[in-house]
Amino acid sequence: MADQDVRQRLLSEREEANVKWDPQSLPLKAKLKLARKANEDPTYVRVLEVLMVIFTVVGALYCWFYFDNVHFHVTHAYAHLGYDVAQHQVGQRYLHGKGVEKHPDKAMEWFKKASDQGHPHAAYNLAVGHLKGYKTELRPGESHRLITHAAANGVREAHDVLNSVCTKGGCY
Numbered sequence: 001m002a003d004q005d006v007r008q009r010l011l012s013e014r015e016e017a018n019v020k021w022d023p024q025s026l027p028l029k030a031k032l033k034l035a036r037k038a039n040e041d042p043t044y045v046r047v048l049e050v051l052m053v054i055f056t057v058v059g060a061l062y063c064w065f066y067f068d069n070v071h072f073h074v075t076h077a078y079a080h081l082g083y084d085v086a087q088h089q090v091g092q093r094y095l096h097g098k099g100v101e102k103h104p105d106k107a108m109e110w111f112k113k114a115s116d117q118g119h120p121h122a123a124y125n126l127a128v129g130h131l132k133g134y135k136t137e138l139r140p141g142e143s144h145r146l147i148t149h150a151a152a153n154g155v156r157e158a159h160d161v162l163n164s165v166c167t168k169g170g171c172y
Helices: 002-018 043-065 067-080 084-096 104-116 120-132 142-152 156-164
Strands: none
Touching (some): 104 120
């Protein structure tokens, strides 16, 4: 009896194999597509791919060897978008000439933009720049206000300037 069951199963499997399979008889009328061999890319696509790889390698090498310059330009872009930390960084770069030519007047402009947004280190740098004689657009007494703001926000150097210079009337 077991042999007859096995024969029945084998016969039914052979019959199923001989039956033509109709995709329309599938549930939800799913359609199957056979995989086709992909065509080769045209020449212009390969040329574009090679050019993109070369461009990427050259860009990476430029970033590696001229990091300060790249960093300045990226930070400068964020500064133009209005980020106070980036504005302070651009001011620092102009002040010290790192990645860009030294230009104290531009540094003071960027410190002013950052301090207007409340950046304490920029406020301190702007006030000290004013006290050192750099071109700033500060009114009398404003440097004292900026140093006080910086000291209140944790800039250690501002405490020293406040105690040594401003108490003697040098901040006005």
